[in-house]
Amino acid sequence: MLELIFFSLLNGIVTGLLLFMLASGLTLIFSMMGVLNFAHASFYMLGAYFAYTVSMYLGFWVGLFVAPVLVGLMGAVVERYGLRYVHRWGHVAELIFTFGLAFLIEEIVQFVWGKDTKAYHEPEILQFPLFTFFGQNFPAYKAFMLLVSIAIFVVLLLILTRSRIGLIIQAAIHKPNMTAMLGHNVPLVFMGVFGVGCALAGLAGVIAGPALGTFPGMAVVLGSIVFVIVVIGGLGSLTGAFVASLLIGLLQTFAIALDYSVNDFLHLFNISFDADGALRDLWTLSLPQIAPILPYLLLILILIFRPTGLFGNRET
Amino acid sequence: MSEITKSAVSELSRPLRKTLMPWIGFVILLLALPNIFSSNVGLYTMNLMGIFIIFALSYNMLLGQGGMLSFGHAVYFGLGGFMSVHFMNYIEDGLFVFPMYLVPIFGGIIGLVFAIIIGSFSTRRAGTVFAMISLGVGELMAASSLIFVAFFGGEEGVSGDRTTGPELAGIDFGKDIHIYYLIAAWVFVTVALMYLFSRTPAGRMANAVRDNAERAEFIGYSQRKVRFVSFCASGFFAGIAGGLFALNFEIVTEENLNALTSGVVLLMAYIGGVGFFIGPIVGAVVFTLLQSILSNYTDIWQLYVGILFVLTVMYVPQGLTGIIMMHTAAWRMKRLGILILPYLRIGIPALAMLAGIAAFLETVHHMRTAVEGETLMSLMGIEYDSHGIVTWIVILVLTFVGGYLTRTQLPQLREAWETANKPPASTKGAAS
Numbered sequence: 144m145l146e147l148i149f150f151s152l153l154n155g156i157v158t159g160l161l162l163f164m165l166a167s168g169l170t171l172i173f174s175m176m177g178v179l180n181f182a183h184a185s186f187y188m189l190g191a192y193f194a195y196t197v198s199m200y201l202g203f204w205v206g207l208f209v210a211p212v213l214v215g216l217m218g219a220v221v222e223r224y225g226l227r228y229v230h231r232w233g234h235v236a237e238l239i240f241t242f243g244l245a246f247l248i249e250e251i252v253q254f255v256w257g258k259d260t261k262a263y264h265e266p267e268i269l270q271f272p273l274f275t276f277f278g279q280n281f282p283a284y285k286a287f288m289l290l291v292s293i294a295i296f297v298v299l300l301l302i303l304t305r306s307r308i309g310l311i312i313q314a315a316i317h318k319p320n321m322t323a324m325l326g327h328n329v330p331l332v333f334m335g336v337f338g339v340g341c342a343l344a345g346l347a348g349v350i351a352g353p354a355l356g357t358f359p360g361m362a363v364v365l366g367s368i369v370f371v372i373v374v375i376g377g378l379g380s381l382t383g384a385f386v387a388s389l390l391i392g393l394l395q396t397f398a399i400a401l402d403y404s405v406n407d408f409l410h411l412f413n414i415s416f417d418a419d420g421a422l423r424d425l426w427t428l429s430l431p432q433i434a435p436i437l438p439y440l441l442l443i444l445i446l447i448f449r450p451t452g453l454f455g456n457r458e459t
Numbered sequence: 460m461s462e463i464t465k466s467a468v469s470e471l472s473r474p475l476r477k478t479l480m481p482w483i484g485f486v487i488l489l490l491a492l493p494n495i496f497s498s499n500v501g502l503y504t505m506n507l508m509g510i511f512i513i514f515a516l517s518y519n520m521l522l523g524q525g526g527m528l529s530f531g532h533a534v535y536f537g538l539g540g541f542m543s544v545h546f547m548n549y550i551e552d553g554l555f556v557f558p559m560y561l562v563p564i565f566g567g568i569i570g571l572v573f574a575i576i577i578g579s580f581s582t583r584r585a586g587t588v589f590a591m592i593s594l595g596v597g598e599l600m601a602a603s604s605l606i607f608v609a610f611f612g613g614e615e616g617v618s619g620d621r622t623t624g625p626e627l628a629g630i631d632f633g634k635d636i637h638i639y640y641l642i643a644a645w646v647f648v649t650v651a652l653m654y655l656f657s658r659t660p661a662g663r664m665a666n667a668v669r670d671n672a673e674r675a676e677f678i679g680y681s682q683r684k685v686r687f688v689s690f691c692a693s694g695f696f697a698g699i700a701g702g703l704f705a706l707n708f709e710i711v712t713e714e715n716l717n718a719l720t721s722g723v724v725l726l727m728a729y730i731g732g733v734g735f736f737i738g739p740i741v742g743a744v745v746f747t748l749l750q751s752i753l754s755n756y757t758d759i760w761q762l763y764v765g766i767l768f769v770l771t772v773m774y775v776p777q778g779l780t781g782i783i784m785m786h787t788a789a790w791r792m793k794r795l796g797i798l799i800l801p802y803l804r805i806g807i808p809a810l811a812m813l814a815g816i817a818a819f820l821e822t823v824h825h826m827r828t829a830v831e832g833e834t835l836m837s838l839m840g841i842e843y844d845s846h847g848i849v850t851w852i853v854i855l856v857l858t859f860v861g862g863y864l865t866r867t868q869l870p871q872l873r874e875a876w877e878t879a880n881k882p883p884a885s886t887k888g889a890a891s
Contacts, residue, residue: 228773229773232772232776235522236772242722243726244769246726246768247768249765250759250762254823367718374591378587436598436602439595439596439602443580443592443595443599447580
């Protein structure tokens, strides 16, 4: 039991921090432009594919640096020539635009790289078990993912709170007009934040690609979960996004690890049901089974009872 | 939006005969279509079109008329389909006697029931919160459908048999043409009902709440209740569409209520134009045509649909119907003729450019997917070498010369457009 909890905890934190890399960019973009970027996870996917292509010629480590930059540039272009143009049609159009973009990027990825899973692997020097605990190995690559995520988190925090750029960004979030009056180029700040947010998503893709698989559906798998995190944490709140990322990461790994079903629960009260009624699936429902729906359940509950999210202070 | 109001006001004052004309035309069209396209593929496409028309119109009750952007509308469609297919099986088992052609009603009812449950908390807000709840509910349902195997049938779905119901005048829906007429009848009834709904005070208030929820509250309407009514009606019609899907395909799977179907319906409604009642109809027809015809010719038809969708959102947010409707002013002034020549002049190079782009995409796709050494490919009946230098010259020339010529033609089109839409001097202002 102890080793189960230990490894679930570690895996949960790795997943959670990875999710935070996506969620932080998404929530920053949202607090600036008021747009939930549906295509955010698509940039994560692009990061993985770019890194795969680069790593074929120049190796993993070059890809680690080149791919996020490429994705960030693409993001900036999308903001400058797509989102800013669509802005004139209103918020709903912007939302639909990012939705369409997510669809289009998936098609483009399939067009360029094909539909099959790509053989994108971790570098060889990271292919060893870091330590063994109760007979279970903890791969070094996961530790690497953990390290990168923590480093990004710290750097992001420092930039946003300690640097001049961070100051301007925060000002532009809260009072864009006033910031523009003071002589800062707010549209450029927006473009920059969008680009950096996408680059972060791309970086997440680069390091998640070898672990979670590089395939055209990888954006869809993660995309809606990232939304859930941003909404649960509170739209526009970085702290909220951080807490919610860890929460969802842990929730998912623990739900998969702990194999309990409704039956077991009911046995505690000496209740048992026949095994072939129309509701039979309800009685055999187990935690690993409902693991994928737990985040969405949480999302709906949060939206009903606390529409601002855990740490947010605004609703839309 | 103001066009809708204007046309409605003038419609009321018009004689009844004129109001009924489009509907009579609609009936004639529905009856005539199977005689024109009598092949199996034609019937299949038209059946799908009918189902999607109802589905897309029900979606537009939310997005276009109510201002609610939903990312989980397939939930009601899918549940309606599952309920209907279960009822088809009950009828087959003789649990009760019920005519097969009314089965979609059950789909509608379960759509309504779920819309009442979900709408009771999701319609409190419009905008992003509503969109997020709809997304969450959609994902929740899609994930649950794989868990509750007894009702949803797991991966393989639930199948039924539509021919087992009591016969009606010798029709047992064994043939595709029977199901076509059934779907056509349902399409007519539901389209009429949805049109009438948009003309009721409830439908009108939905528009008001969409445009300015605060003002609607000030004249005494609860925005939440107004949205709730639209939401329930929309769920009901989506359920009917799902029921027809079950009758037509005799199988309903998890795919019918997942995010992909929700995305498709948004795509159809938006490409068609959400600001007009007939927009989603146009969208459904165009999308089904793209899906069933384009997919015969190319593997990457979804890429084209994606490009079309993004371009629509960016440059023509009023949709295809919006483009058509832009010409009504010129048409009323009988000046549409002025535009024909400019359109031809810009259309031919634009077509050449599109052909060049499409040929580029197809050739690249062929080079990537074809068997090693296989370089001969055919596109629209033209066979050529995909690696040949001539091919690439042709593609580049088509794309860039076409694009350049299209650009040079833009000013003359703009000029012609202004001439065609210039209000006549005598009735200045009235026609604009």
